[in-house]
Amino acid sequence: MNTLLLVLALFLMINLAALLWRVVRGPHAADRLVGTQAIATLTIAIVLLLAEVSGDRASSDVAILLAVFAVVSTVAFVHRLMPWLNGDDDDR
Amino acid sequence: MMTTGEILATLALLTGAFFFLAGTIGLLRFPDLYTRLHAITKAENIGLGLLSLGLVILSDSWAEALRVILVWVLVVLASATNAHLIAQSAERRRIRPWRL
Numbered sequence: 001m002n003t004l005l006l007v008l009a010l011f012l013m014i015n016l017a018a019l020l021w022r023v024v025r026g027p028h029a030a031d032r033l034v035g036t037q038a039i040a041t042l043t044i045a046i047v048l049l050l051a052e053v054s055g056d057r058a059s060s061d062v063a064i065l066l067a068v069f070a071v072v073s074t075v076a077f078v079h080r081l082m083p084w085l086n087g088d089d090d091d092r
Numbered sequence: 093m094m095t096t097g098e099i100l101a102t103l104a105l106l107t108g109a110f111f112f113l114a115g116t117i118g119l120l121r122f123p124d125l126y127t128r129l130h131a132i133t134k135a136e137n138i139g140l141g142l143l144s145l146g147l148v149i150l151s152d153s154w155a156e157a158l159r160v161i162l163v164w165v166l167v168v169l170a171s172a173t174n175a176h177l178i179a180q181s182a183e184r185r186r187i188r189p190w191r192l
Binding site: 028078 | 098101102105106108109112113115116119120125128129132135136139140143144147150151155156159160162163166167169170171173174177178181182185187
């Protein structure tokens with residue numbers, strides 16, 4: 001069973017490396033953000049798999065923290081790029 | 093010989109990995125931002141959902157299982173929020189949807 005989990009973790013890492021291409025290419029900043037978001041989710045999945053393999057409880061706390069910070073980064077990005085959220089637009 | 097739980101867990105884990113692969117291919121191959129959002133949301137919700145289902149079946153204590161479920165719930169909330177924020181802001185910035 002551990003072998004399967006490790007192979008899956010390796011497979012997800014290969015996926016993660018492929019997603020870096022989208023982050024580099026863009027073309028828009030939002031495309032890069034979507035790429036980093038996918039990478040964050042893959043990282044969470046990898047950490048969960050490795051936590052199960054190692055039996056280390058603390059590792060799944062790392063996954064929880066990653067899940068929480070993924071939202072924070074997106075909200076920060078949208079706030080920075082989308083000025084109407086800061087109040088200088090009429091309808092939102 | 094594998095137990096029934098292990099077989100179920102293996103199935104769930106492999107299906108989850110397949111959804112992650114589909115999300116990756118979609119993100120790399122789809123033509124515009126909105127379709128890419130669609131691909132990544134599937135990978136996050138269903139891929140991680142099935143993966144954590146497999147891990148829940150494999151885990152030997154309730155505390156561990158609940159922790160994995162908590163991660164999944166957080167990711168589902170986050171991905172829904174993110175997808176809507178990004179799509180809404182992209183529409184406001186007049187990023188055109190892809191057309192044939």
